[in-house]
Amino acid sequence: MLNQDIQILTLNKLNTHISLRSELGILTMDNFLEKVNKNGNFKNKFYAVFLFTDCKGSLKIDNQCYDLIPHQFFFLNYNQVFSFQDTESCKGYVLLFTKSFYNYIYTGNKMINSDTALVEMSPYIILKNESRKDQWQSFEELKKEYQSEKILFKEVICLLLKVFVLKYIRYSHKTSHLNTQSDRKKTLVDHFNNLVNINFKELKTTSTYAKKLNITPNYLNAIIKESLDISAGKIIKNRVILEAERLLLHTTLSVTEISYELGFSDKSHFGKYFKAEKEYSPNQYRKANTG
Known part of the structure; x- marks a missing residue:
């Protein structure tokens, strides 16, 4: 059994948004770090994307340590252990979502509908120029819909999430194997x-x-x-x-x-x-x- 040195995170513990709190969450980096108290080791029971606009320090994922730089996105899979080290002035957002929510809508494309797109996600991407503008625009559309709660907003959010994930894969330059498999x-x-x-x-x-x-x-x-x-x-x-x-x-x-x-x-x-x-x-x- 794990001891108390590693804390288990669930969406219900982190998210104050009522309608989707057990399936998807979007928090500011300040709010997220405040909730996890910034110190310690954490294991998430969901997918997580850290979107940094500005930050100093490092992020440790499992046993790999990464220096933080502006406009860097990190993808964390289920059960990965992470910790922040010597961080300051961290700005940005945290996108959290469950496997079931990602698969909420069937698109007709098996790669997108299943977890196949998430199996080999690059641990991080660094965005520049047009890729930065494009990826942030996808996130802003997702965030805007998340905050609106208009009719069919859950369905729209799921589709926007798929777009965001696919663009993340595009900018991580790891798409070649996806195009060659039956x-x-x-x-x-x-x-x-x-x-x-x-x-x-x-x-x-x-x-x-x-x-x-x-x-x-x-x-x-x-x-x-x-x-x-x-x-x-x-x-x-x-x-x-x-x-x-x-x-x-x-x-x-x-x-x-x-x-x-x-x-x-x-x-x-x-x-x-x-x-x-x-x-x-x-x-x-x-x-x-x-x-």
């Missing part, structure tokens, strides 16, 4: 990623996921490699290691407790698995990164 392959990649996020503690081999998807391990590995330029096994291992890092850095659980939490039969098995990837034992990694 719909079936897109769906399989999406289902595989979802299955890994749900089952990574219990299932750690490509063959077990292939069986759930009713395809062969070789075919699963081929479409993942084609789509994401990484093997299916590596996707699984990366998810396990990410969770291990979170638990080592943000909880007081012992290495033995973490090994059981992640589905390993014993501490030794977990230690070998972790060291093969990080070149440090779990204890060495914790000491090196927590001082």
Whole structure:
């Protein structure tokens, strides 16, 4: 169980907007930082986009630290751990939304309708010139509709949100793989990623996921490699290691407790698995990164 060093954020805790507060929220950066008290580690139970107009300091997402600069947007996925460090004069907005709200309207395009567009979102983009004007205009339209509560405003907001997300992808220059996959392959990649996020503690081999998807391990590995330029096994291992890092850095659980939490039969098995990837034992990694 996570200790109190890491705080869980939900939309109901953060959002004062009544109609959509459990599904979507837009807060000023000042208001958001005031609600999270700016200090500490936080895990969000939603998607989040941080839109900075001006800021000094840094933002740590999982174990990666980013220096903040004006007109920089960050995308955070479900359950990512983040913290602000040495920040001052932070201005901008925070856009929060749930998976169910993003999928509220079926568009006829599987990539847009499902979470496929959100699987490989770049952690940040830096906007300049026309891209800056275009992305901010999309956000302002979204914010204006969010504040209006006119008839059908929920439907309009959902569509504007999709536009905002697609433009984020456009300006992160990561669209090439989206244009080359068949719909079936897109769906399989999406289902595989979802299955890994749900089952990574219990299932750690490509063959077990292939069986759930009713395809062969070789075919699963081929479409993942084609789509994401990484093997299916590596996707699984990366998810396990990410969770291990979170638990080592943000909880007081012992290495033995973490090994059981992640589905390993014993501490030794977990230690070998972790060291093969990080070149440090779990204890060495914790000491090196927590001082």
